[in-house]
Amino acid sequence: MNGSPEPVERKVQLTGGSTYTISLPKEWATTNDVETGTPLVLYPSEERLVALKRSARNSDNWIAIDVRDVDPEALKKTLETAYVTGYDEITLESPTGLTAEQRRAARSAVNGLVGVEIQDVTEDSLLVHSLLDGTEVSLRQTVVQMQLTALSMHEDAIRAILENDDELARRVIDQDDDVDRLFALVSRQFHRGLAEFREIAQLDVDRPTAFAYYRMARQLERVADHAEKTATVATRQHEAPPERFHEELLTLGERARGVLRAALEAGLDDGSVSDLQTVFVDRDSVVADVRALDRSLYDEDVPEPQLLASVLDSIERIAEYGANVAETGLQSALGSANE
Structure with a gap:
């Protein structure tokens, strides 16, 4: 949850004899973008219970990197670092067009990584896409x-x-x-x-x-x-x-x-x-x-x-x-x- 960092303590209540419920203060819920119908996913983690809003993580898990005038070796290292950082889609783009050396460096980097492929190539961009399933x-x-x-x-x-x-x-x-x-x-x-x-x-x-x-x-x-x-x-x-x-x-x-x-x-x-x-x-x-x-x-x-x-x-x-x-x-x- 992205709103208030302050925790809220609530008691678990029994409803109808067969369902446990937890009530949330409306002001706190609104601050944290929780409203009626918001799906929450509960993860047991040792002595903790972690509640997360369900969201499509991959929808914003991408990055576009401007590589105009970037040395091929530096481009390769940048792509490898973006992979390690965890991005699912990495776009290398240059308004002046990607050079042949830059394309070769990108292919070399992809060949040295597990579970990614070059999905699309144009004159001024190259898209690397992850195929990994966690x-x-x-x-x-x-x-x-x-x-x-x-x-x-x-x-x-x-x-x-x-x-x-x-x-x-x-x-x-x-x-x-x-x-x-x-x-x-x-x-x-x-x-x-x-x-x-x-x-x-x-x-x-x-x-x-x-x-x-x-x-x-x-x-x-x-x-x-x-x-x-x-x-x-x-x-x-x-x-x-x-x-x-x-x-x-x-x-x-x-x-x-x-x-x-x-x-x-x-x-x-x-x-x-x-x-x-x-x-x-x-x-x-x-x-x-x-x-x-x-x-x-x-x-x-x-x-x-x-x-x-x-x-x-x-x-x-x-x-x-x-x-x-x-x-x-x-x-x-x-x-x-x-x-």
Whole structure:
């Protein structure tokens, strides 16, 4: 309701022996555009009951963006941001006409997003339309999909380095776009849920849980970035690292991914406080061993030590991202402990 921000307290009354009713003060109702016949939708939300006026949300969920003289790369970023913000229809328009470069940038952006298409193109405008149905989007399942992809990417990236496999490395690099696409979807649905209670109800989660999923997805997007960075090392190195480092790199990579995996499992499945606390201990152990190996690179005659140092930095970062996820889960666990 958009009128008075002041709440009104009313008692539920029994009418006719079978119906509960709530009366509203006329002045308050008029201020909030509620009148006889106004349909209200009631949403149960834990200990609250949220009343919303029924409305066609999509009727005003559009935006027109003037992109005259806008650089194609800036246009692409603007379109991606409008998608994440939650608009169902995004019109790019230019009184002087869209350039071929701008059109290509718009198509590139749309190809990198889930559930949207270019619906109409004219000389001076381009309409992007959403096909997404909020009831068919699962934030939890999207996070799980991101987890499987990002962790697999990092495992393959380290293998590409040790086997000096340029082709495998390039496949990992290409997968980063898949994770970016999923993160944009999670961001979009989360932002829509912040702006409109109906959206969060469709997602079948409460807002704190949606926020936790968003934070998990953010960490996984960063893991994928580091997997891409690690795979890039495989394309730059002249030969595989000395064999004496292979086992340690494999083990450290697996341990870092294990930290993240344990944090995600606890966060997604309501793990105990002790499970989450263990993640921090394991993170510290991984970080200490990574830094010890990093120091040894410069104590020994290792070819291209800066490349291996970059790989170790990414392993450490992934363990840190696991701790970030555990912190989110710990906040939820401690918050629910007093309920």
